[in-house]
Amino acid sequence: MMRRRIAWSVAGLVYACALAGAVRVETPVIAAATARQAAAPAKAAPPKTAPPKADYVGSDTCLGCHDDATKHLASTPHWKMANPRSPVADKGCESCHGPGSRHIEDPGDDSTIRKFPKMSPHETSATCLTCHAKATHALWEGSTHDVRNLSCITCHSVHNPVSARAQLKAADEPALCITCHRTQVLKVSRVSHMPVAEGKMTCTSCHNPHGSTNVRLLKVGNWINESCVSCHTEKRGPFLFEHAAGRESCITCHDPHGSSSEKMLVARPPMLCQRCHIGSRHPSTIYDGVALQARSNRLVGRGCVNCHQNIHGSNHPSGQTLTR
């Protein structure tokens, strides 16, 4: 109880701080700054790594040498002048790469301009986060990928995207994610799988690679089950009779990426069920080749679930064993 009170207090404090950041006392200095901001169509991040005293030279100057930089960039949202939030509407190339005057003087010196492949992952991400810091990107800092020293440009390309959507460095999400998560992506090819290969789902149907409040970067809800029941809502319940192992976590029994067993189970019934249910009588019976020859309804078909069909929970007064 005390722990929860502390947690709620911290929640209120953080929320208050966040709102306080929006509420400012309007002093003459702030008012002047506000007026200057109003004249600028979009906020630009102050350069973090650019050295002092560098001046902005304008995108036309940049393109004088880097004439192919906008070849693909021009068709992306980053180069839409009509969007006051876009880099092109602010300082153009220098919105992200920093002021370019010193770079013109000494192009060979990497310290005169922001070259993202040569920057640390956190500094790279910090640049993108000056604009992309809300909605699905709000939890990047401290997320799994951030902690493992990935940056935005690990997966995305501003100048030369390959994918049709989201400016990825690969043709689509599985082709990108397989670079590191090869085992999980290959599982999707197994006989029992989510419809990823069929084009009906993709990695971000379940995950938010930028960070989330849920575990495993799941994008919906705050626990594994909340993510699963966002689509498989019939299993949400609560029910009169619960199956505790399933209520704890769907992945107790299922492999969400794919498996060789029906319904994406991690093993076949009855052996899967016998990992917990060893009791007495039929749960603890060996279902071997003799049972197979007899076509025992506890082995063939869906095994235990042939009878215990309401395996995710039952609302029937006689549903204690999940058979009704």
Added chain:
Amino acid sequence: MRRVLSLVFLALAAAGTVSAQSPAAPASDLQVMPNEVVFGARLNSTPVMGRFMRYEDLRSGPLVERLRVSRDRDAWTFDAEMRNLGYRDQGYRAEFNRYGKIKASFDYNQIPLWFGNVERTPYREETPGVFRLNDTIQSAIQNGTATLAAYGSELRDLDLRSRRDTTSGRFLFEATRHLDLSVAISSTKRSGAQPWGASFGFSDATVVPVPLDRRNNDVTAAAEWSNTRGSARIAYDGSWFDNGIEALVWDNPLRFSDTTNANAYSTGLASSQGRMSLWPDSSAHTVSGSGTITLPHRSRLFGYASVGTWLQNGTLLPFTINTAIPPIPLERETAEAKAVITSMNYRYTSRPTPTTYVTASYRLYDFDNQSQPFALTNIVRLDGTLAASPAAETEPFGYTRHFGDVDVSSNRFRYVALRAGYGVEQDHRTYRYVETTTDHQVRASVDSVALPWGSVRLQYDHSLRKGTGLDEQVFEEINEQESLRQFDIANRSRDRVSAIVQYLPIPALGVSGTASLGRERRPDSAFGLQDNDVHSVALGADYTVTNGVLASVSYGYDSYRTLQRSRQANPPPDPTFFDERRDWQTRMNEHTNTFTASLELPHVAPSTSLRVSYDDVRDRSRYLYELAPSSTLTPVQQLPEVSTSFGVLSVDVRHTVSRRLAVGAGYRLDHFDTNDFALGPGIMDTALIPTFLNLQYQWRPYDVHTVYLRATYGF
């Protein structure tokens, strides 16, 4: 067939490329136009549908595979796409973005799920959810003048499938430079039928094609404000699930009239029909708030809190439909099921020095099941036998999880980031044999991502979970061995190590390899799952050159090994319950080999491009039984090995006729083969197995050849 596939395999391996994706039309000299239509025809070689078209509609016929319309202006952009017009997997999507003002999207998507069209059943669906059998045959079987085989004349073919239709829309309004308002709405309908177990007893199990008529509606409304110093978001999420068929009623193939007896749950010879509850209507409502604030010294604080309720108040069915059993009064008419879910998430990140990164977080997830316990005195087992309830009331299971994590990483060395971390998860539960479990994890990783030739990532973690508040009486009440430990909450140690290496010998070629080992041990569990080991190795290579040649290949090997223990016995006071000579164990060994490859040649001939892709998965599993020394059990006959072979080969050729028109042809081979003791061919070749009236649903091997003719026109 296997020789053809093997030759293809070798050819693609020699080409040295990797792709894991479904086949698509290859690149060509076709000019990229804002609008495009891909149309043609498709012809495949088999009328046997089912698993071949599990999530797709690949029937023969004319095809409008894709129609895309887009407009890209300085101030706005519009994009719309339609796929597979008129087929059961069709989809429609549209997006509009007025930069700096509005983003709107619409999506309609159909996902079929095809079980098969050669399933069979003697049941007739009288009304939705009510399945009847021939009364004459039922009566004859009850009287002993016929057997289950008499339903043979009643068998009819089933086209067993379901479909998920999802309609969704999202609207985002950029009210000010800092403030976004959004609303998202989604409605998902699930229709069709699926196999559904419906039993009367050990000797009388049935499977019926339960109809699906349900819908889920979701709404999310949010307001989000942000600037460089912080952000705040409030949101409401609502979800309503409605099931049009909340009860299943089905005839007992062995009984025509109701009776009752003490053994009915075993023989199934009591009730003339069964009644089962299906998924009840439910709703969920969640309000959440979150905020971030940038702090000095490159630090940031994030906080999130939400409160939600899950409600389910479905009307309860009577204890039984068997008229021979006196009605049992219901304590109440409705379920009164409710859970209050509280979630919090706090995270502090900081870079106290340019090369040091610190993350600390706390997460709370509280599933407070506030369902009113439902008093039980007597229950009815499988609509056949009145029995005393083993428990006095239902058990509204709930839990609270606390997570704490700290990670520190150092980029002190130019090409190397070192990270160490600690995490703890403490769970409190109700109605399980262990009240509290605490899982401590330590982890370390090395990430070297800026090397001139590639990157290397290594990670190791060790976790140790222990439980307190063990209540072995729980096992006694349910006739379980007291030394059973349910594996998901049992004391457990786990070690995992993984490595990812990416090597770029030349800019056009990338080679990657991953390897991981995982090992779980449950030393305090005498029964149940004991050990769980996972080994994975994967290799891949991608070759890309500027003239558009793309080649990729990937191979993965996964090995899973588990050990679980049990004792074949009757409940106490029967002496077998305590007899160690009746112990047995199961070892599962599973090996999976996955191979994918693709090759794309944009100029294999003048104005002609070629794409070839191949995906192949081969899995073998074995469940081996082992008996205790001096076992008094009957020697076992081992189950046969389970194997599946699942692959797709596709070849697409496209010839550019003009800058706007390309024509092409494609060939696709889908291959599936299996030996499975549960669902494989030959296991349920009849719907009328003496103790198991089923649908003949099984995994059927196939080799399907599909030919495509396509034209792509840009405009």
